Amino acid sequence: MSEFTIVLDGIAYGMVLFIISVGLTVTMGLMRVVNLAHGSFAMIGGYVAAVAVGAGVPFIAAAFGAALVAGLTGALAEVLVYRPLYRKGELAQALMTFGFTFVVIAALTAIFGTSIKTLPLPEYMSGLVDIGFRMYPAYRLFLIAFGLALALALWLGIDRSLYGARLRTAVDNPRMAGAVGINVNRLFQLTFAGGCALAGLGGVVGSALLPLEPYYALRYLVLFLVVVGVGGVGNFKGSFVAAISLGVIDTVAKYFLPSAAAYLFYGAVLALLLWRPDGLMPARSAQ
């Protein structure tokens, strides 16, 4: 395997992290809620899709259905779990969302059982593709393309649209946003649901890299939070950079130093967070 494909693997992995985490960074930045439950939505998406594909639903349809379910769950959770938290302190937020994660894990395992869920890829994604000088798994190319497309769409949608302008106003200055007639509650709910839907989608398309197991929502929680923290809370571009960098660091470390990979990864995270406590690209409001 050449160095180039290892880096490519890392980028594909980073894209999965990005797809799942981008919703987290927006919700944590926008609502200023410490959200330790984001992994639950990715897990919900993954489980739903696994069951659907197992029942014969085509992969793409299952993926979008799963995203829808995760998004709807997110909208519901925003009302029931998150709204009571907006006025509370960080500790209450951390505890509540942590508790919610536990409950989701218990519920999913009660419904779907405690075995690892497999989500077979459709045929057109499981083959190899010629990328000029060698063959490369189509699935990973798909991840990279999908991640890039999503980043582009978010960039257009958040940096360039009216919705984005409102969102940014609400992030930077919630009181001002209310004053100029933005319905902050609706905006919060929509954005939160959107972020959760993306997490659900990420849980599906990333299931080959982040296996769907009962502790999924806790096991990868640190990973998603770290992407947000390293990127800068509230900054989706920062999350993109952080997700790709961490994906590449982790993959390269696993390949060259398999025995020390985990230390290297968390060591890198610690170093990055200590070096830049507000992340690589702090949101304007955090400066």
Place this chain on the structure above:
Amino acid sequence: MNPERSRATRSPPAEKPHAAGWGHLLPWTAALAFYFLGADFLGLGTNALIMVLFALSLDLVLGYAGIITMGHAAFFGFGAYAAGLCAIHVTNDPVTGLLIATAAAGILGFVTGTLILHTKGVTLMMLTLAIGALVAEVANHLRDYTGGDDGLHGIRMAPLLGAFRFDLWGHTAYLYTLAVLLAWFALAWRIMRSPFGRSLDGIRQNVRRMRAIGTPVWWRMVAVYSLGAAMAGTAGALSAQTTRAVGLTALELLASGTVLMVLILGGTRRLYGAFAGAVVYVVVQDFAAQVDPFRWMFVIGALLMAVVLFLENGLMGIIDFAAARARSLWREQTPR
């Protein structure tokens, strides 16, 4: 000295003065009585006491100093492994092992604390998570020493103080744990009323104020973080010594979540809150959990959410309320 002032002198930061006298007697008498009455459940009782100590250590860090940590289990697990490895490779004298484990966890707390405590808020929370994950990762990885997923077994303890064997029924283990808990508790009680403890209370409330009076905020936080870590290390060591095994689960996020739940359920900044929380925890765990770890997660998660929503001051809040009602009823009925 006038009576009002002496009251202020003794009154702890977040506690009413009356909590001192009777309040002290009750939990310790109950713990001792359990030794005689609950002979069949001494193992369970020992677990409860260990959980009290663990939650107490978190109360210092999170309750008093306001450092929100999601990785406190790292210190418990580190202490447990330190005690286990010490018993297997160095000496199986329990007290020596306990001291070594306590010191080791305290040092880990000091090192990580100096690194991360100049950050705050969400960043700090993430750093505690990352350190927790790192420690778990290391333990999992050094399976030659820690046993990895299988855990550490084959711990054999020498008699306590050379005289009391760890018996099958857990008599020695229970009293040993109770004595260690009492020692730590007395220390914590005293420290939290000291100028140092009061400065922690101030740091939680308003860091700017504390800087403006010249408090070395960062050092104080490092100090209490190390102290809490050492205490958690003792709890871990007790767990390793009394159950004769250490598992990786001691390090997992679930363990950090559990101790958070116990503390919050009991009530923060009360020290005795840890007792109330741990008792409920152990009882519920025994009834609902052992069968299926996932049902157990549901219980912890639901309790965490319920406390945040409905019980901001935890069980101690209820106890306070009941005590105040009882007092006022009593006053109404006894004519002067």
Place this chain on the structure above:
Amino acid sequence: MSDAEARHANTLGAAPVLSVRGLCKSFGALTVAQDIELDLPGGARIGLIGPNGAGKTSFVNLLTGMLRPDAGSVLLEDRAIDRLRPELRVRRGLVRTHQINTLLAETPALENVAIAIAERKRIGWRMLRYGTGWRACLDEAEARLAAMGLGDDRLRLVRELPYGKQRLLEIAIALALKPRVLLLDEPAAGVPAGETRAIHEQLGDLPQDVAILMIEHDMDLVFRFAREIVVMVQGRVLTRGSPSEIANDDRVREVYLGRRVR
């Protein structure tokens, strides 16, 4: 410096306790401090006035280390303190009050003062043997609160106190630290008119060699208190002089257009 020299310097009032050299600070395009030079000799009583947003609070933040200056230097008793963290500056006697109350809201007034005294006495680290030391702190705190007219409120939680009393507490804490240099940021703002007397008297009781800089919009208080007045506008020292010079300065009147100077 020998004792004799020190006394000599003091009697002349020559050696500044606090010197500010070329202090600059901008927030993006907004300049809040531009090349500020200022000496506070021992016993100084300086009033710092200026319109809203002139940079007065920012100046105090720069001196105390809450803000990092872009350029310039601060010397406390001839030693540069630019690299000292805020709490260490306080330990050297550079003490401030806040324009907006910054107190421990869930703690009784008495203890707010007592923990400040404990830090001053360097017993803030004591964990186990603190009985007499802490009691002495409480006794002193009680006396200080009584002097501020807060004796009856000493056991109330700060959040239960009316704003004006919280202001007085803020000042009582600063005085309890026995400052060498005292920076007061609008001490009287929010204090009912009748109670500013207590502030004035307490400041009068301070040792004469303490240097005080007072920011204040209440011109009566400033002119009663200050021997020298510094006028700041847009981060720059516009002018300085005795109270009567300032009261008659046309530029100052212009800045304060609509505001009564004396």
